[in-house]
Amino acid sequence: MADHATIFRDYLAKKGLKLTSPRKKILEAVFAIHEHFNAEELYGRIKSHSQGISLATVYRTLPLLLEAGLVQHALRSAGRERYEHIYGHPKHIHWLCRSCGSLVETDLQSVDPLIAELAKSLNFKEEDIELSIRGLCWKCASTENENQTDER
Amino acid sequence: MADHATIFRDYLAKKGLKLTSPRKKILEAVFAIHEHFNAEELYGRIKSHSQGISLATVYRTLPLLLEAGLVQHALRSAGRERYEHIYGHPKHIHWLCRSCGSLVETDLQSVDPLIAELAKSLNFKEEDIELSIRGLCWKCASTENENQTDER
DNA sequence: GATTTATTTGCAACTGATTCTCAGTAATAA
């Protein structure tokens, strides 16, 4: 029911931390991006709107958002950590094309109960599921067929 | 049918690369480890047996093993890439306890057909599935209940 | 098996994302 600002404030309060102006701005920026992003991209967005926020503070705030359950890790890329906000964005499967880099997201629903069942039999209390599938998207798969050059 | 050395040699040959002594040693070490490992841990194992292999060569060889399909990425940890060999080690689910760090692996079989079906409906040619579940193992879950200190 | 050619290696220097240090600010409590 609570919106993300409330959730963040509550989380911070519980930890004896403050919801400061930089943290507020970073939070807003995070929820204005509806794609995956890395720290520097996030920083770039913030800089263009307001100013006076440092990259260091972005790096310092991201772990707080993760712990507050507002943000999660997404697939790393080019040696950089990537993130995405979670609020109002239910768990999903990531389909990443290794050729064109396109990323598609689909529902996790069909897989979820199966995992819950496995977890129960293992006595494991699941908190976070990450399901990523790498391969070729429709477009790249057909292209690769044309270029029937070599390989296997 | 082919063993991993043969697979590696064939892969290298196809690329016009050579199966050298350092590469052979690294390959052996990789298949002597039956856990997840990072580049430095692998290097440590090799150094203790033979010598005269540099860390740089380990770093240069790992991508080759990945591309040859002999090794895959495992869950990153402490800011370091981790790996595991695949040969004779079918795809599996990783269950990682966020409290004690224990890692359990289980079969992917039950989930596999479901994903294949989804892939078909998306026209996505899946090549690699990564399913990791973070949470609390049986032990840590019960401990956390005792220490009913605070938190939600 | 000597010679040529292309690939590999160890080493050390480098890179770049992330973390840390520190001195100055802001918020809050007393």
Add this chain to the structure above:
DNA sequence: TTATTACTGAGAATCAGTTGCAAATAAATC
């Protein structure tokens, strides 16, 4: 006001991973 604690920006430090290079090695050709 004063004391205490948390926060910030700036830049320095860290450190996993990469790269340039000259010497070594493997394979191909004579």
